[in-house]
Amino acid sequence: MMQEMTPEEIKEKKPYLDWSLSEEEYDYICDKLLHRLPNYTETGLFSAMWSEHCSYKKSKPVLRLFPTKGPRILQGPGEGAGVVDIGDGQAVVFKAESHNHPTAVEPYQGAATGVGGILRDVFSMGARPVATLDSLHFGELDDAHTRWLLNETVAGIGGYGNCMGIPTVGGELTFDDIYKGNPVMNAMSVGLLDVKDMQKGLAQGEGNAVMYVGAKTGRDGIHGATFASHSFDSEHESQRSAVQVGDPFMEKLLLEACLELTQKHADWLVGIQDMGAAGIVSSSSEMASEGKSGMELNLDLVPQRESGMSAYEIMLSESQERMLLCVKKGHEEDVKKIFDFYDLDAVVIGRITSGHNYVLRHHGEVVCDIPVTSLTEDVLEEPSEEKQPQHMIDDAAKPAWEPEITDLAKTYKQMLAQPTIASKEMFTQTYDSMVRTSTVVGPGEDSGVLRVRGTHKGIAMTTDGNGRFIYLDPEIGGKRAVVEAASNIIASGAEPLAITDCLNFGNPNEPEVFWELHHSVMGIAKACEVLETPVVSGNVSLYNETDDKSIYPTPMVGMVGLVKNLDHLVRDSFQEAGDDLYLVGQTGADYAGSELQKMLTGEISGSLNDLDLDHIKDYQKRLLAQMEAGHVASAHDLSEGGLAVSLAESSFGHGIGAEVACDLTSAELFSETPGRFLVSVPSEYSAEFAAALAGDAVKIGQTAGDSLKLTLQDQAADLPVAELKQIWEEALPCLMKSKD
């Protein structure tokens, strides 16, 4: 074990620089917060809590732009997860989190613990997690290492989620070379809550107990928080070491024990929080800070599975499957009894004190005595320089790329075989999507839908985040991400309620990257305001780069919506032959950043056209009303690959084809103008539908036969559905089998 440095040695040798604390921050802490030099343990705690991952010091100024309030919002950002009222005394609770760096290093455990962490955030609010979604972005599949990363990541998500017994009902999986060294792995958890059972991460009341429950503490992931606040450097492979191992069986027990406590004995509890990044120190200091309390902890009482752990290691360990509780004095044994039933440790490790200090004792000595807020509220926000990316300025000066399609059938088939477009079933089939028998719509459709037991309601959920658009224009791309999510929700017949987000970006010290962050948040905020979907929770993952090459700015939007009556749930697939087909929303020349552009030119370039958010909101509302009236047979939103892909996907479900005759050119068939839908309407409702959507919907044909017969402005094609489906189904299994 390292000999701990003295405060003077720390000041002189500056070991904190390796832990991501800057000299300015260190000096500020000494001079303005402590009025003395911190010891080794204290310096370690500051390094962790002042890291970007824990403090959001660079991103906070930007995150303030998000609209976070609304009539249904019971809890916005700042707690374990966001809480949104769905009526009948119930709420939906959700949050998304990124686990990019751990997944790049040890994909199975990185992904598994990513799922584990986000589940704890949801049940720390007193909600039972009922569904998981994941948003994954990898490099191209011609690389053996990428194939391995993908297989292991999917195995980790399934391994954890299946064992927990929580269905994985949706998500997205895309491929771009830019993610090669930096895969993006975001997990979203959705839970249900009886509003009266809602909990918070709060510790207060002098004499109340601080109780540690769950798995024992080991040396896992020490410096995981600072690990995620650092880019990878290919020269330093040894950096890649701090990955935790998850135990979903332990977490299942922890979940049941915590819910028993929060649902049946809330009167014993003051607050509860999960131990995630920076383990004990972050959860305890945040809870104390929230309660404006002082706290004293005795580290000798922390259950440990390794011997000889220093105070620093105990506080910073990121061992999984642990929660921190603030329990009313006198009820400690009651709480312990609940956890004993599940064979889980439940130990009083400290108390709430008067005053505002955070005091740690170890081996009989005080090893830390600092103001609580010096770890939380007092963290200095860090201003960042920003500069518009040069490629945007260059692209604006160039003429827009116009696709040339000479053979429509060939391009169409090629598109369906693109990895980002092709069927993901080989992966989604390894997730249990049906456990707990509440999944009405599982993976593969626009959004996952769960029924709410005891009611006729459903909740719809989706994750969306097309990095290419944000790369080309962060602000417009940000708007598009929200519109895309809302379209997926509405396509199921649900009303969008709110969003969570994972902001995956490169190095924020690069002015161009920070500009991307700032402007994408502006775009997301604007769209959320207009579409009335506040941001209720979220996560920021920065430094997603290797050797100074950043990923595309990839903000993931996770949206939840409400299906008021499951009788009017709308599916993606054509239901009957003879239904009228409508294209809702105007199609423009939106090829920049499209799958077509990538497929035909191998690159992403150009400027994005802006969106009329108010207009989109307006016709989306009218469309939803038609769905709620039962006038719509099927609806599928248009995204990557445009109408071409939506048409094909809609035909695959029941093998029903279509006859389409319209004004679009073959290029426009692949345009990716956002906010559009392909809707099939039974002929008896067609007139009413057309009237309600007048000006924004065009009849383009009808469902018929077993092929897609297209008569466009410039070309025609007759494509058998069975053939297209086979191409679409076999693309990924074929690519994944390659031997390098």
Place this chain on the structure above:
Amino acid sequence: MKFAVIQFPGSNCDIDLYEALHTVCGADVAYVPSKESSLDGFDAVMLPGGFSYGDYLRAGAIARFTNIMPAIVEMAKAGKPVFGTCNGFQILTEASLLPGALKRNDSLKFVCKTVELEVVNNDTIFTSEYQKGEKINLPIAHADGSFYADLETLQKIEDNGQVVFRYSKENPNGSLNNIAGITNERGNVLGMMPHPERAVEALLGNTDGLRLFKSILDHAEVKA
């Protein structure tokens, strides 16, 4: 008729079974934690799917030593209906209430999909509501569902008519003789890898499992 749905640490399809019986079939059901040792007052015992004890060592290997197991064995001896799906089937084989064993799927991956089954034997308390030879669709969700028994045991199972369900279109896990579900010799204990409790409501897309529960409700016990 009162049903017990056992909850082992890590069981997670307990709610699926409970709701199928209670809400859909209107039956009298209660959860029984595996720490309990008595099943007095119950007429049938149901072992749910999930990951009891995390599937550590082998799926079902540790669950079969829980307090409740002797009572389950007694129920089986008394001819009462004992039903296990997925992890429940695994536990029943580990406890030797059913022959054979379930091993890792040939594909080595977890698989969740709907498969077609043939009802091979409708002369059991679990399948009386089906037609013999009927084809039904039921969901599966497992990583360790490949049924194995040595040649002698396999022959006995077949000869005794203990095979109740067989995978008819596609064998999703490599089970010998495409076996998806079997009973004990007496016919009162059924274990199956597919999840009939996930196919009892039209809302969720499939009701082929409903008749299995209806069959059980028609029978209180099987005489020795």
Place this chain on the structure above:
Amino acid sequence: MTTVRIYVTYKQSVFDPQGEAITNSIHSLGHDEVKGVKVGKFFDVTIEEGDKPVAETVKEISEELLVNFNMETYSYKILEEE
């Protein structure tokens, strides 16, 4: 104190898809000289020998818990004796 390593594998007659998949991967790396791989697990068990001989303890725990005799078989060796 004796440490015993107990090896558990599928029985000969049982299909081992993992062993096969691994053999194929090894072949694709160019090692045709590898003729077969069998996958199993091992347990390092620390036993304090009292009245019961170590061999008997090993037999009991293997039969009761560690081995499913429907499909598995086992062997063991002594690693360390103190």
